[in-house]
Amino acid sequence: MPASHCPTGVPLYFFYGLTFIFLGLAIAVKDMSGSKLRLADSLPSLAIFGFSHGLHEWLECYLLLGYGNASLLLPIHYLKLLTLVVSFLFLNHFAICLLRSQPKIRWQWLRVLIPLLLVFPGMHLFLSWENLDLQTIRQADILARLTIGNLGGILAAFALIRHGRVVEILSRSAALHFHWAGIGFALYALLAGVIPSHAMIPFLAIQVEIFRSLTAALITYFLVKAMNVFNIETRKTLEQQILHLAQAEKLAAVGKLAAGIAHEINNPLTNISLNVELLKKDLQDGAKPEAGLEKRFAAIERNIGRASRIAGELLHFSRQKEDTLVPIDLNEIVSGSLTLLGSKRQNYRIETRLLPLPPVMAVAVKIEEVLLNVLLNAMDASPLGGLITVSTRCQGLEILVVGNWGRS
Template sequence: MVWGFILHLLYGLAFFTLGVAIFSRDIRLSELGIAKIIRLLALFGIIHGFHEWLELLELLFPAIGDSTFKTFRLAVVSLSFLPLLYFGIFLNFITFRGDQALTNTPLLVKALVGTLALSMLLFAAYLDLGSGKDTSTRILVAFPGALLSGIGLVCYSRTVRAFSHSTAIHFILAGGCMTGYAVVAGLVPSDVVVPVVGVKIILFRGLCAFFIMFFTIRALSLFNIEQRELIREQLQRFSQSEKLTSMGVMAAGIAHEINTPLTNISLNIEMLKDLVGEDGRVGRKIAAIERNIDRASRIARELLHFSREKETTLEPISINQILSSALHLLQHQRLSYIIHLKLQEVPAVMGIPWKLEEVFVNLLLNSLDACGEGDRIEVTTAVAGNRVIIVIADSGHGIGEEHLARVFDPFFTTKEIGKGTGLGLSVCYTIIKQHGGDINLKSSEERGTQVTVSFPGVADDN
């Protein structure tokens, strides 16, 4: 009697502790696939722990064990094994198809799986109603649910190994204990006495529950490791953005310093032309020198214009000119030749030229990073009502659906560290909003990305 009391108490406490430990974990920012379904395991733990305490109550007060109480307890144990079955099924989805498997799986497929699992539970509960025992529920629902969960935890350790070897081992041990629990709780009836040791199977169920709880809670450190990695990456990107800011200041200084000797050279070239004339071979050489000086001067001016942050007064500007200037700044970028401008006549917009130039340089750089040989980037302008519309469409690799909601967040980037700070789109969004504009982004991994920017146009008074 005393041992039975202790076993049921600790058995229920182990699973209840597992559920509370999972529910109390903050996993909202986790990008791991298991984070989307781990609360199913927590739900199983809390409900099944409650079921074991109902059995303890029946053990302490046999008089309450009438048919109504047994039916209620059967409903509770059936309800507890349903989330375990869902957890096992979806964990194997994630394990074998990647962390984004649930996101990419059609809703109809998930609904079909859920309906089949629920139908199996209802069928098992119907079979058990007559006997008042939970034998069918344990065989048809608990056994496959715990077995799939155990296999899924063991296999998911391969994903976890990239974060921590010790945490991967905890996943393996938790999965092994869950597989053992599938046998002792799913296939062996509750009243069986183990012949060799002469104790009821409830002892082995309780031991499995304790070790599942222990190793799973240890495995939850995976989310702490992931958060530390995320913070470390963000700090690195912030450091990189600080370096880029310093480089921008330095570039502005260099551009300013280059302008002075270029102006001096231009004056001397004019004097030289007066001395030797503009005809003949020497004149052609001077003209070539002059063209290259103009080119260097234009690059220095645009670099200085792009880097400075002094202008705050809005003025009427041509979006088409801004786009052409942005393309000119990118002409030495890899694959810049795949950018094609299709510019219609559009009204002027009120803005700060260098800021809008920064917006379109950033957007075009993102498109170039997503494209390869054979891809195409089209930039079009149009008018819709009183707004000027700019569309940048590329046929690159696109952005995953799971990342679309965060693309404008500061420091969020899908690029490797050192190749992107995660500030580009955030800066673009801020500048566009300062100009009274809007930006929308549509993307898929099959069809590329389309960015639509719009600004209020300036009415032509003439």
């Protein structure tokens, strides 16, 4: 390396390597346990790429400092080449792992192509082994970049962009970050795989390593932002579990009420059956159809309405709905909750003091669920014949539903 590169080269390569080391650390400390995204299985390879590529750049930084014994110069260059090859191999492995999860992607041919491309720098070193010098290692470095380095950057770009479409259902912002990270890898494939190291960008007179460093920083930034998709996945999973748990608790409450509700529905059905039998008996005895007919039909309709109302309350309570806020009457919710208690309330003295209330914006089934659980808990905590009082009132801008429980 010419001495003119030393003053600016050391901090440049230090920052360059630090960027990739930070990428590896960001992946290593990310909790991806329990994730169903295939990205979680692929990212460890990208972390190794970050660590090994960062080490490669720091070895270059060490060489620029000019410290150490001259006899170690060749081994350090050889180690630098080795870390470069290892980093590119893991970059390819990351891309292949991610592509395997993509539908309609034929990735099997890469198993043959990557070892085939690796032959070029390997054969170059093998044929020059007896006269191995810095120039030979630099040529092998260029061949490695042109082959597996260029391929790894392109594959990683393609895999990340395709994966962005997969995670779009979870988060559009995460999908966008994956797209930009993919574009960054495509640009890095050009800067690190095609343009030789220490070259000057035409028309700009800027060293290519500066653009490589900026591209590496952008890749790291967008990938770290994109990995928030794991947090989003975890949050959505927890939300689903909470919904399932709430539904399970609701069904458990229905189970506790089942006997009482069955009794409440059985009573009107028994009355309906009795009135039908009486009607049949009257007709068989030759009684006039008009005699008591209207009264019996009214009784049948009344009991059908009662059974239908109880069944409707139960169906409304047990059904899982979206949490949509609508204007509701809290007094109706209280009455519906008491209806669902069925015959269980016959063992207690339940008094209601329901004052006129304005409509409130709420989720009716959620309020009913809370009230029902409170009433059931009150029954469990009270002796048979105990007094349970439910009252509602409007106090300023607050509407209160108050339950007082005590012994008789």
